Amino acid sequence: MKIIVNGKEAGTKETGCAICGSDWGSYYAKVDGEELFFCCDICAKEFSNMIQEVKNRTNWNKIDEVNIRGNWSMGRHVMARSGVQRYYFYITFDEDGNIRTFKPE
Amino acid sequence: MPICPVCEITYDSWDQVSDHMLKFVEKSEAKHVMWLNHNISIKSLNQKELSEKLEEFFSLNESLAMWIRRRFIERFYGTEPHPFMVAMQNPTKGVLLGYVLEHQHFLRNWVRILSTIIYRSEYDDVVRYELENMTTEFLGFEGKPSHYELLIRMGESLGLKRAEILSTPPLPATLSAIKTWKNIAETKGWVETMAAMHSLELVSDRSLIKDGATIPYFSPKILESNEYPDAVKNFLREGYEADLYHAGEALRLVEKYAKNPEIIQVIVLKSFDAFAKYLLSRLERGMMLDPLVKA
Numbered sequence: 001m002k003i004i005v006n007g008k009e010a011g012t013k014e015t016g017c018a019i020c021g022s023d024w025g026s027y028y029a030k031v032d033g034e035e036l037f038f039c040c041d042i043c044a045k046e047f048s049n050m051i052q053e054v055k056n057r058t059n060w061n062k063i064d065e066v067n068i069r070g071n072w073s074m075g076r077h078v079m080a081r082s083g084v085q086r087y088y089f090y091i092t093f094d095e096d097g098n099i100r101t102f103k104p105e
Numbered sequence: 106m107p108i109c110p111v112c113e114i115t116y117d118s119w120d121q122v123s124d125h126m127l128k129f130v131e132k133s134e135a136k137h138v139m140w141l142n143h144n145i146s147i148k149s150l151n152q153k154e155l156s157e158k159l160e161e162f163f164s165l166n167e168s169l170a171m172w173i174r175r176r177f178i179e180r181f182y183g184t185e186p187h188p189f190m191v192a193m194q195n196p197t198k199g200v201l202l203g204y205v206l207e208h209q210h211f212l213r214n215w216v217r218i219l220s221t222i223i224y225r226s227e228y229d230d231v232v233r234y235e236l237e238n239m240t241t242e243f244l245g246f247e248g249k250p251s252h253y254e255l256l257i258r259m260g261e262s263l264g265l266k267r268a269e270i271l272s273t274p275p276l277p278a279t280l281s282a283i284k285t286w287k288n289i290a291e292t293k294g295w296v297e298t299m300a301a302m303h304s305l306e307l308v309s310d311r312s313l314i315k316d317g318a319t320i321p322y323f324s325p326k327i328l329e330s331n332e333y334p335d336a337v338k339n340f341l342r343e344g345y346e347a348d349l350y351h352a353g354e355a356l357r358l359v360e361k362y363a364k365n366p367e368i369i370q371v372i373v374l375k376s377f378d379a380f381a382k383y384l385l386s387r388l389e390r391g392m393m394l395d396p397l398v399k400a
Contacts, residue, residue: 020147022141022142022147023148024133025133025134039142041135042139043135072142073143074187075385092400094278094281100277101385
């Protein structure tokens, strides 16, 4: 999965956390069959919940790309792509990493 | 005293705080990692770099009040202002209704928290200040309606019934923020509580612009515009005129009675985190009422 966070590639220790872009910490989690880097377990939970929600809403089997713009304080505007199909949404999370707001855009 | 901004444990040096935080980072402990992400940098630093950054971050070059003011500007009015303030430059009906339905809960909680400051402070200037603030916010003064009443009238002018406004429960993010402020009031000293609450009144302090805020709380053109009902303008004008004094005077009192600036700084940052989420909650409510509302 190609992951872009605020204009920069992310998802490994070198590139940064798959949802916030930070390279503090060393938490790994498997999402959509891929081992991804996160700075903490809350970020991992947020990302997994987001991917699952997109799959539920689109019926896609696989997501090829997510492009995330924003942060914890502003909320995040996201483009998810599967093949040539694209899905745009706005998302926020609660303190435990659960989805609080999900709004297709 | 150097302090861990998450655990609130004090140390003898910033080097020790840096060591402590990096131990938690090694374990990817979410609270420490997130604090660093939100306040220092999303790029990791070594022990010495982090120690220097922490010392720089907490240093009071001018005064505690000015430190709070500058951090508030950075957090809410920097190069990427908070989306609620962006929405308030030209607010739709949905944005304003979101403001009404969530803010009524904030204001009710507000006076309850201020009452704990009155209960615990032995200083008359503090008690007088808080009583005056509570009066203007909740009761009204010299025939003028309270800020709370003006808020409800704003909602009514936009088509909601008073009973409907008062019976709408808060969204989870509003409730979560209120819990944070209640927790501060219940577990911290009155000076810390005062700083946590009144620093939030900086939001509508229009003098922030001279210190670097990129936008005002709302476009002042609204106050002259015919597009908005008078009740909207009356509510916004009240905050516009009152909070300039409210926040400045409260932070002067905090400065006067603060014994431990570092703990105040840490608590203020926690309050700012809650406030950022709470402001998003106003927009979230707006989105529920009006599909045109965007964050």
